[in-house]
C-alpha cells in the first residue's frame with residue numbers, strides 16, 4: 001500500500017518555507033525546562049510534547065505500549081511558558097508526535113559530518129498512513145551556521161547546506177536524508193523540532209508558506225570542506241577501531257532525535 005507522503009518533498013527530501021518574523025516573539029525557549037539528551041553533538045532538549053506529557057525525550061516506541069512518533073501529548077508546564085512555539089508547531093494542523101526545542105553547542109563542520117545521521121521517525125508507523133517528517137524552526141540568529149543534508153553519509157556529492165538565521169523554517173524527511181548542523185560561534189543554537197504526519201494538512205501548510213525544494217547552498221571555502229571530510233574520516237576510523245578492539249560489530253544506530 002505504501003505511506004502517504006508529500007509530493008513537495010519527493011524530489012529533494014526537503015523544503016525551505018518562507019522565513020518567520022522571529023524577532024517579534026519573546027524568547028520563550030529560554031524559559032522552558034531542558035533535560036540532558038545526547039544526540040548528534042553536545043545537546044540538551046526541552047520537550048513541548050512527549051509520549052505521555054512528561055518532560056522527557058525518549059522515542060515513543062520505547063514506552064509501553066510502544067507506538068510510532070504520532071499523537072504526542074502536550075506538556076502543560078512547558079506549553080504555558082512557550083505559547084508561541086506551541087502555536088507554530090500546531091499551525092499546520094497535522095498530527096504532532098514529538099515536539100521539542102534542541103539546544104546545540106558550537107559544532108564545527110568536520111564534527112557535523114561525523115554527526116550526520118538519519119532519524120527513526122517511522123518506526124512502528126502502520127503502512128498506508130502518513131509518513132512522519134520533521135519541521136525545523138531556527139530560533140536564534142545563527143547567521144554563520146547551516147544545516148547539512150546528504151543522500152549518502154560519506155559522499156559530499158550533492159550536499160546541501162541551508163542557512164540558519166533566526167526565522168529559518170525547514171521541513172525535512174529526516175529518515176531519508178542524512179542530516180546534522182554546523183554551528184559556529186560561541187553561544188548555543190536553539191531550534192524547534194516537530195514531528196508532523198504527512199497528509200493534506202501538511203501539504204496545504206507547505207503551499208501556504210511557499211515551500212521550495214531547492215535552495216542556494218551556503219558557500220564554504222574548499223579548504224574547510226576538505227578539512228571536514230578528513231575529520232569525518234578520522235573520527236569514523238577511530239570509532240570503528242574502538243568497536244573492533246571491543247570485538248563488537250559497529251552499529252550506527254539511528255538517532256532518537
Ligand SMILES: [Fe+2]
Pocket residue numbers: 117118119174179255257
Ligand atoms: Fe535527526
